[in-house]
Amino acid sequence: MSAKPIIALDADGVLLDYGLAYASVWERAFGRRPLERDKDAYSPLDRWAVEFLEGERLAALRACMNEQFWSSLPPLKLAVEACHRLHDAGYELVCVSALAHQFEGARLRNLRDTGFPIERVIATGRSAEQRSPKADAIEQLAPLAFVDDFLPYFRGIAPSVHRALICRGLNGTPNVGPELDEIHSSHGDLWKFSEWMLDPSRTLRSGAA
Incomplete structure (x- = not known):
């Protein structure tokens, strides 16, 4: 660990x-x-x-x-800078992606080549089950926080993990409904999450939302 x-x-x-x-x-x-x-x-x-x-x-x-x-997707605006802020503050960043296992190495190269301070990618693949395909990986990592932009991928995430939702692309968003009550914090993008995360006055929640 x-x-x-x-x-x-x-x-x-x-x-x-x-x-x-x-x-x-x-x-x-x-x-x-x-x-x-x-x-x-x-x-x-x-x-x-x-x-x-x-x-x-x-x-x-x-x-x-x-x-x-x-191997060649462009980074989102200020995402690289946000990750460096978090990394420099003492956090280890791990990418957990619902990508086919065969492209795990490609995703890691993509992140390294675009300047992200991330040295580990876990490709979980997708699943037709109700439970998030990322839940097992998150359970093994036991992170302080899990950040995703797709509300269904928080299903089955341990209550001890802070659940942070990135609310982007509001037209046609799937991020609606009663499951929003289980989200601990919402942010417009990763930069805004990093600002919140590094704010000494913030409260990192876990357990019941």
Whole structure:
């Protein structure tokens, strides 16, 4: 176990701009970059003027989401700076991502290449179960806090872990409903979380929200 207190961080939507990268991978797959229709959309399917895919076109897009793609997502604004603030304050940062296990190394290279002070990535894959696919990894890490931008990924997280929700892309957000009552703190982005986390007057909550 780490001698430093751990903060577990999601990648897409917290550290990295998957929504922006989606336009680039669409361009690689189909030869044209889609127009942006709603910069405040949660999902890239709503942010960009793209159609719903199935069959061969869906397979073509997924084929472009390869090792190179997962190694090259751009960081979100001020996310690198936020991580350095937390790291310099004495926290160990671990990325816990619902990404296929085969791309764990690509994700770590992506974070290192873009300047994040993160030396460990745990790729959990996705699950059709109600419980978060990240719950087991969070249980093993026993972090002080877990930061994610997708409300369902807090299901099954131990009550002892502070649950911090990044509230981005308010149009079409899945972050609604009674489960919000189980969130301990909400923040507009990772920079704002870091400001809150390093504020000596803040109260880090755990247990019942």
